[in-house]
Amino acid sequence: MKTIELAEAVAKIPDGATLMIGGFMGVGTPERLMDEIVRQGKRNLTVIANDTALPGKGIGKLVDAKLVGKTIASHIGLNPETQKQMIAGTMQVDLVPQGTLIERIRAGGCGLGGVLTPTGVGTVVEEGKQKVEVNGKTFLLESPLRADFALVHAFLADYHGNLSYALTARNFNPVIAMAADTVIVTAENVVPVGVIAPDHVITPGPLVDFLVAH
Amino acid sequence: MDAPTIIAKRIAQELREGMLVNLGIGIPTLVANYVPPGIHVYFQSENGLIGTGPIPEHGMEHPMLTDAAGKPVTALPGACTFDSATSFGLIRGGHVDMTVLGGLQIDAHGHLANWVIPGKMVPGMGGAMDLATGAKHVIVAMQHTAKGKPKVLNKCTLPLTTIKPVDMVVSELAVIAFPDGRATLMETAPGVSVEQVAAATECELAIATDLHEMRL
Numbered sequence: 001m002k003t004i005e006l007a008e009a010v011a012k013i014p015d016g017a018t019l020m021i022g023g024f025m026g027v028g029t030p031e032r033l034m035d036e037i038v039r040q041g042k043r044n045l046t047v048i049a050n051d052t053a054l055p056g057k058g059i060g061k062l063v064d065a066k067l068v069g070k071t072i073a074s075h076i077g078l079n080p081e082t083q084k085q086m087i088a089g090t091m092q093v094d095l096v097p098q099g100t101l102i103e104r105i106r107a108g109g110c111g112l113g114g115v116l117t118p119t120g121v122g123t124v125v126e127e128g129k130q131k132v133e134v135n136g137k138t139f140l141l142e143s144p145l146r147a148d149f150a151l152v153h154a155f156l157a158d159y160h161g162n163l164s165y166a167l168t169a170r171n172f173n174p175v176i177a178m179a180a181d182t183v184i185v186t187a188e189n190v191v192p193v194g195v196i197a198p199d200h201v202i203t204p205g206p207l208v209d210f211l212v213a214h
Numbered sequence: 215m216d217a218p219t220i221i222a223k224r225i226a227q228e229l230r231e232g233m234l235v236n237l238g239i240g241i242p243t244l245v246a247n248y249v250p251p252g253i254h255v256y257f258q259s260e261n262g263l264i265g266t267g268p269i270p271e272h273g274m275e276h277p278m279l280t281d282a283a284g285k286p287v288t289a290l291p292g293a294c295t296f297d298s299a300t301s302f303g304l305i306r307g308g309h310v311d312m313t314v315l316g317g318l319q320i321d322a323h324g325h326l327a328n329w330v331i332p333g334k335m336v337p338g339m340g341g342a343m344d345l346a347t348g349a350k351h352v353i354v355a356m357q358h359t360a361k362g363k364p365k366v367l368n369k370c371t372l373p374l375t376t377i378k379p380v381d382m383v384v385s386e387l388a389v390i391a392f393p394d395g396r397a398t399l400m401e402t403a404p405g406v407s408v409e410q411v412a413a414a415t416e417c418e419l420a421i422a423t424d425l426h427e428m429r430l
Contacts, residue, residue, distance in 0.1 A: 024261040024262075024282075025284025027261070027277065027280045028278065050298065053284075074339065074340050075339070075340040076337060077335075077338055077340075078284070078337075086336070095336075095339060097339050097340075097342075097344050098298070098302060098341040099302030099306050099341065102297075102298040103299065118306070118347050118348070119343045119344045119347045119348070120347075122374065123373060123376065124373045125343065166278040167262075167279045167289070168261045168280050168295060170295060171261055171297060172297070172298050173297070175297055202297075
């Protein structure tokens, strides 16, 4: 784990990169990274996240600045700007059931070849997917997801990069921290080693590549 | 009593001690206001919380304690938080005893469409497909008609949410269940006749042998 300045962290992200971004309606999203991506004007990004929050908040800032070429998300209903860009054809949106999306990310992070889920069987979600029968039940084979970068927001980060999260700001964060080539973290508080008890560490430090300095 | 209140009060009667319950947004959320006295249930918010409490007083909001719509909530004593994979493991794994979801259409066999109107409203399914597929007991809370047109149909014209039939539909006019895969009128709202329900419903309704009025 390396401590890094905000601008330097975002400079590592090339145009066209695939980003997994933590947060649920902007709660638990690394806002400083969002602001800096907008400032540096990264283009044609692919975003994998639960949702695109609201205009002016979290991932919504990237959408407002028209930096996103493709989104893989479960819900965009509360961001009219995402819907506008989708309808205009300037942003491709793949909608994935939330439980399937998080399991595809988990599979990507855990070295699994995919997920078998009953969700979506017999609906438009099954189109183009292999169906697998196990013990008489039908499942969809959903492929794993990985990204170039995971942008994670934690509550506590210690000097070794061990992370813990607060309340409902955890959501996708610890799962995406497993599924990207490079993991960049912002934290509400950076604390000495030992402040987070070993049993309370949710994301193990060795997963974290860069901890953004305050 | 307005339609949402009738629906929420009737659904709340389905709650049992110790249940883990997930409420969708809209009318389903109101069910939490009518938990029968003496019963304790756990409300899950799929963004990673069990023990969701009422909306906080002004000035007592926590920016990292929110519901599935991103709005501030409180957490009750005994609450716990977890990541989205665990949250949907609870849902898909059959650990959630009951979910209450909104509905756009229901067909004669209990198939639900509630997540998209192609070309008009494309918000994404969020957690709806997992909830409707994985929760042990699925109840749909919806107004019986939309702009005067029935929502309980022979066949859904909108894309389905799941092929697993729902257990019960509660509207301001009626309770409909699907024993043997067939839409069956179980209860009518106070002052509503069977004929009124039938007139507002496209599909044919079987009549339960113990048909009675909702006891609100």
